[in-house]
Amino acid sequence: MNFELTEEQKMIRKMVREFTEKEVAPRDEEMDRTGEFPYDIMKKMAENGLFGIPYPEEYGGAGADSVCGVITIEELAKGSASVALTLDAHWLAVDAINLFGNEEQKKKYLTPALTGEKIAAFSLTEPVAGSDAAAIQATAELDGDEWVLNGTKAFVTNGDAADIYVIAVKTDKSKGVKGISTFIVEKGSPGFSIGKKEDKMGCRGSITTELILKDCRVPKENLLGKEGEGFKIAMVALDGGRMHVGAMAVGLAEAAKDIAVKYAKERYAFGQPIGNFQAVQFMIADMEMEIEATRLMVYKTATLRDKKIRYSKEAAMVKVFGSEMAMKTAKNAIQILGGYGYTRDYAPERLLRDAKLLEIGEGASEVLRMVIGSTVLRSK
Amino acid sequence: MNIIVCVKQVPDTMDVKIDPVTKNLIREGIEGVINPFDKNAIEEAVKIKDEYGGKVTAISMGPPQFKESLKEALAMGVDEAILISDRAFAGADTLATSYVLAEAIKKIGNYDLIFCGKHAVDADTGQVGPEIAERLGIPQITFVKSLKLENDAVVAERLLEDAVEKVTVKLPAVITTTKELNEPRYPSPIKIMKAARKEIPIWSASELNADPEQIGLKGSPTQVVDIFTPEKTTEVEMIQGTAEEIANTLFEKLREKKVL
Amino acid sequence: MTATNSSEYKGIWVFAEQRDGVIANVTFELLGKCREFADKLGQKLSAVLIGENLEDTAHELIYFGADEVILADSPVFSKYRTNPYTDILVELVNEYKPSMIIYGATSVGRDLAPRVAARLKTGLTADCLDLEVDDNGLLIQTKPSYGGNIMCKIICPNHRPQMTTVRPKVFPMPARDSSRTGEIVRKKVNIKEEDIPVKIIETAKEESKGPKIEEADVIVAGGRGLETKENLKLIKELADVLGGTIGVTRPLVDEGWLPPYYQIGQSGKTVKPKLIITCGISGAVQFTVGMQSADVIVAIDKNPDAPIFNVATYGIVGRVEEIVPELIKKFKAMLNK
8 A cells, every 4th residue: 555646646736736826726716706617727728738637648638547637636626616626527528438438439529528629518417307317307219310319407517618418318218227328419419509507606617507408419329338328327427526526525625724724823813823722723633634534535536446446435435525524624614714704705605615516416415325325235 | 959958946935944953944844846937947948949849958956856846847848857966966056066067068968058047046046057158168148038049049138127138149058047038838747647757867976077176065165154044023113202203213224124 | 176375365346337337326335335344354445347438437436435446448348248247357356366256136246246256166155135254354145045034154265256246235325435535447458349259239228117016125005094095195105205116905905995906915915025114004914914024014003002013023103194204204305315
């Protein structure tokens, strides 16, 4: 067991950290205020190779490992949960194509996604079907050489901003999850349109929309994987996504902790810095312990992924543990900043709103606890 | 176009402390980064190479951990990197440092341009660049804010206190770079993967055939006799009197403090 | 490295920096300090003046304390260039063997001195903030490192000349005494223009815009205690007198008195000037984190218990309207002298 990062992992961390401090962090407050998607930051991320770090070089990635991938998300999240979330959602779709796409699909869709030329999005959830994937209503029917998709998808991260959509719909309504298939749909396909843009509580610099499929026609060859394999694809992609959400939690909590620590050193009360008081020290100690624990879980999960060992349970664990840790850390950062913490002039309230998303998206804590619990019970 | 860039690794924070007993810098928790002006030097060198072709070699004199910065230079687009490292170099002042770097540059040979940052933010001397130029017997252009190649010459703008001076000189020359010169690129992830695995050659004193009298402490005319943290007056000094008296006293105090 | 025989080297030199015949203030400051050394050691203080048509200028150096001026006057020196200045200075050093040469830490001094040091194979200390000399003529040089967080005392015991560049404004300007007399030694110059590698194409004076707030050496900052927007003019005037810029606290930005560009503090800018004068700022940590590493902090506030006095170097209890006009008057009078 070796807890030392490799040379390339350290270098990636330094690079992304520098990029984040300069290009991302200074913009987070503004993104939160305006709710506008930062296309310019995405362009810079593309120019600097951030979209393809843990993916194969032959398709335009950097060929780094998954630990580098989680480090990338973690560092971005220190500067902006919104930007980290955008990349996380992009990589959900990328994972699906990378793991299940055929050579032609990879050439056509994976390469531009890894170079950042095109943003990707992944869509499973519908207005009335979230955790219960089997309940999705959208359908696809084969009509000659084309699939015809119908339905409405909800809460699609990167909706509108993306050019490539990996969408799960039912191809066989008679079957439950086994009747789900996934398709690669290009923005601009006939019958494809963007619905309502959500006005979110947090992560407001990421974009979340509905997708409306109305006799949306896609070529036959855009079926990803096999017919009926959609749920499996979604679950595999979501394992990666959940791991990345854990990494986001680490970065976001680090940002909250940094602000709290700085403030605790500088703010005086009763003639001394408030960091001298145990009540504050204890909160900071909890932050430090829980961030470190989450980070180790995230890195371990990434290591399993690199070794091609199934990591569904670990991914669910880092997501639940990490998102709740991030909530607690942001909440306590607000507490340490007192009245200032409750104002919009200071980041912790924004971080709290951002953190809340981590408990909901890509598998709510409740469902994931079921996943973890049932896995444990099955194995004993 | 063959370009050599001199790189120094410096602490990532200037907020450093001295151990009052050993008088050594407390290095715990301090990470090394490329001296910021050296990044401008790397950027300019790589930019010129991209436009005119050729090769960029980064060199650094220092302990083995300076490899980190050389790898970062590789990830920014430098072609080769050489660490110049030997216990015998320890304690070098700028004169001894410039001797070693100049010897390394001669060993690399066949150079058109040599870039150095205008100074390193830790020691803050800015002397090594001009001293290398003198040791190589070639001209220097310091404090450069823009650079253009014209045939076998460079045209550069130098940033002076209150003026910009445009000069030209035939190659080869030593250029020292300011942050106004360019916006350094980030290391590229693809190049990071290659740089991380690359073996960086280390040149020692013997490989340079360095004169033992001119390296390390022996080769350094200057000696540090004391190192200390400047006192920060924590106690406020209240100035009292009429407004006029206050103004007079304050003026004298500020003069003493050398801030006026 | 072979040591130089120190006893052969005598005399203190100041490199006299000039542009278009105007001597840089730092040169006079150095002459003032080196005058003390010369008197203490019983050695001659010489100013080395290199340039073109400087006969008249040379006398000024004597009025400010030099015993003699070594003048190298030639068209090749009309503007500062590294190579010819190095050549002539090294020639002079070899001829006269001074014990020390002091330069201003300016774009000229910092370009020239290391070149000379490397040719003479002697020591050089950069950007000094203080100089002392012991009874044996050893120069003790105090230089900042790590952005001023650390100070080093440096000596050059076995090589001569001892050389250092000194930051402008660290030594006071000495009084000019036009009754002083001294010798002007003229050096014959054999350098030819065609042998000089660097050619100056043009020199463009930069328009003097006010300093950027993050880079300003002097900042005058205002807070709620200014009371009226009218009083902003006072702090602007004080900043102008000191050649600095102004900054404000968040409440004044929120009130729309000034744009956010001028805001200092946690949600604004972090500044590290040599001097900051806070006017009517109580000193909430949200403000002080942005300025507490200033070298000198002068706080003016009417509340004697204001937390700003915990971080200030000098504290003045009083109303801005009463104190600041008096500061403007005094500083204007003294600085324009």
